[in-house]
Amino acid sequence: MKIKDSIQTATRGLNHAKLRSLLTMLGIVIGIASVILLMSxxxxxxxxxxDQVKGIGSNLIFVVPGATKGSRFSSPASTQGIIIKTLVEGDVDALRREAVAAKVTAEVRGQAKAVYENNDATVTYEGITAEFFPMRNFSTVKGFSFTNNxxxxxxxxAVLGQAIAETLFGDIDPVGKLFRLRDVQFRVIGVLEKKGLGPFGIDQDALVLIPITVARKQLLGIDYYNAITVQASDAYNIEFAKSRISDVLRQSHRITNPDKDxxxxxxxxxxxSLLGNITSILKIFxxxxxxxSLIVGGIGIMNIMFVSVVExxxxxxxxKAVxxxxxxxxxxxxxxAVILTFIGGxxxxxxxxxxxxxxxxxxxxxxxxxxVFSLPISAVLLAVAVSTVIGVVFGIYPAYRASRLNPTEALRYE
Amino acid sequence: MISLKNLGKIYSDDDTDTTALQDISFEIKKGEFVSVMGPSGSGKSTLLHILSFLDRPTSGSYTFSGKSINDLSDIELARIRNKEMGFVFQAFNLLSRASVYENVEMPLIYSVDLPAGERAELVRKAIEAVGLKEKTFVEAGRLSGGQKQRVAIARALVNDPNVIFADEPTGNLDSKSGAQIMEILDDLHNAGRTIILVTHETYTAEFADRRIQLKDGLVEVDEATKHDGNRKEFFK
Structure with a gap:
C-alpha cells in the first residue's frame, strides 16, 4: 500500500468520526498550548x-564588606544583617588611583521617616557620591542630580525616586521644596525617571538619594561604608579588574593570605550567571x-485509539479479507494517531x-x-516534534493490536 | 482451480481440541457455481475461511490456481485474496459513514501494482454493473439492505476476481431484495465467474449447479443440484 493511500485512508477514517477525532485532539491541543504558553x-x-541586572549599568564590580564562605553564589555576611566596618574611606581613595577603575562610588544606607507638611513616609535613603548617577544609569526627569561639590x-x-516624590508631594512639583529626613532639612533638587522594580526586589522608585558625607556624619554617625561600586574601564578585562581590585583592597587592609579576605x-x-541558573530552572520547571498535560493528552489518544480499534x-x-x-x-x-496529534499540535x-x-x-x-514578548522558535519546534512523537508512541500499540487481529474472528465480531 | 485433499482443521485451545473439519476432499472447476450447505456447526464457515485464504488448514492440502496454501506467506495470501477473490457477507460489512464510491474502491487501494489513475474507471464500472450509478456518492449507511448488498457485490467485483465467495448473502434481506442479489450472482456466473455460495436456504442453493452438503466436518453429499421448483417459488 502506498503512503499516499495510507494517509488518505487514515484521513477518511478520522473524517467519518469527526466528533471523536476532535475530542481526541483536544487533549493534545491543550497540552501543546500550555507548553507554548509556559515556555514563553x-x-x-x-x-x-x-535585563534588569544588565540595566543597572555596565562593567560594574560590587565590593561589600565581610568575607564569603562557600561558593561564589553564597551571600556575604554583610547582606545578612551583620554590621561589618571594614570598608573605609582609604579604600575608596586607593581604588580611585587604580587604572582599571573608571569610576568609583561608595554607598551608605539607612532608613528614616521623611516628612513634608502633613505627608510622611518611611524611606530607604542612600548616601552616594555624584559618580553613582552615571554608573547606575540614573537620570532625572525634573531638576538635576547633585555634584561632588x-x-x-x-x-x-536630595534626589527622589518617582514613587516617593508622589507620596510626599502629591501633585506639587517637588523641585526646590524642603522636606525633613530624620529631622534634618533637605532641599529636593531633582526627581529620577521611573525605574520600576530593581534587581533583588528593591523598588528603585522609592529611593531617596543624598550626598554620602551628609548621610554618614549627620544622619548615621558612622565612618565605614556599606558598599563600594567600581565601574571597570573598558580597556580592561572584567576578571582582571576584579583581581586588581582585590589586590588593592588586600594591600590597604594589610591582608597577605587571600583566605582571610x-x-x-x-x-x-x-x-x-546566578540569575541565569535560577531562571533556567524556572523554565525547566x-x-x-x-x-x-501533554502526557495526559497522549494517554487520551491511546485510550480512544483502543476504543476505535475495538469499534x-x-x-x-x-x-484484511479484501x-x-x-x-x-x-x-x-x-x-x-499521527495526523491527529500533528493537527492537534x-x-x-x-x-x-x-x-x-x-x-x-x-x-x-x-x-x-x-x-518582553517572547515566543521561542525552539518551543514551537519542540511542540510539533513532541506532538508527533506522542502520536507514534501512543498510537503504535493500539495500531499493532489492530494489525494482529485474526480476520475470521474480526469478521464475526458483533 | 480449487482442489482439496484430506483437508482437516482442528482449533486448539489451552486444553481442548475442537475438530471443525475432519477429512475433506473435492475439486471445483473454473466457472462452477457451487453451494455449500449444512447445519450450524457442520464446518461450512471454517471451510469458507480456508477456501478464501483467511485461515489455514491444520492437515491436508489446498491448492488454488495451482498454488498450495502451505507454500504461501501471509502477505502472498493477502495479495491473492486481493486480486483473485471477491467477498460478499451476510452483514454487508460496508463502512456506513463512507460513500458508495469509497466502499467499492477499498480493495483497489491494497492493489500495489494497480496505477492509481485507473481506479476511478474500475470503480465506476463496478458500481454500474450493480445498477447503483446514481447512488455513487451517497453514504453507504443511508441505503436500503438490498442496495447495501449490491454495493458489497460491486466491491467484490471491482478487482475482476476469478472467484466470488458469498457467505449467506441473502440472510439479512427481504425476499424481493434477496432475489435481486441472487440474480446478480447468477449473471456473474453466466459471465464465467466461479461462485461459491454458503447458505442454509434450499431455494437460494438452487441457483447453483452443484451442492456440497457438510455434516460434522465431513462431506455428506456432493451432487448436481436438483431443480425441483423451489427456485421458481422464490421468485413469486
Missing part, C-alpha cells in the same frame, strides 16, 4: 530579570508542568501563541511591567 512565560521572565560641601540636597567582590556577570474490528476484518496486510492496517491506524501552537500575546498585553497594560 519562562523565557519572558528570564529576559525580564536578566555638593558632596564635599555637606549640602543638604574581609571583603567580597562580585561582578554583574556573577549576578547574571514550567516546561515539566506543561509536559504532564472497528469488523472494518479491520473486512480490510487484501490488506498486517502492515497496511498498522500504518492506517498509526497515521490516524498545530492548533495548540496557534492557541498557545494567542494566549502568549494576550499575556503580553495583560502584563504590560495591567501590571505595568516591562514584559
Amino acid at each position: 512565560i519562562g523565557s519572558s521572565a528570564q529576559s525580564l530579570i536578566l 555638593d558632596v564635599a560641601s555637606f549640602n543638604h540636597v 574581609d571583603f567580597t567582590i562580585r561582578t554583574q556577570e556573577d549576578a547574571l 514550567l516546561t515539566a508542568i506543561a509536559s504532564i 472497528r474490528t469488523r472494518e479491520i476484518g473486512l480490510r 487484501g490488506a496486510t498486517n502492515s497496511d492496517i498498522l500504518q492506517q491506524f498509526l497515521w490516524e 498545530l492548533v495548540g501552537i496557534f492557541i498557545g501563541s494567542l494566549f502568549t500575546v494576550l499575556t503580553y498585553f495583560a502584563v504590560t497594560r495591567f501590571a505595568g511591567i516591562d514584559w
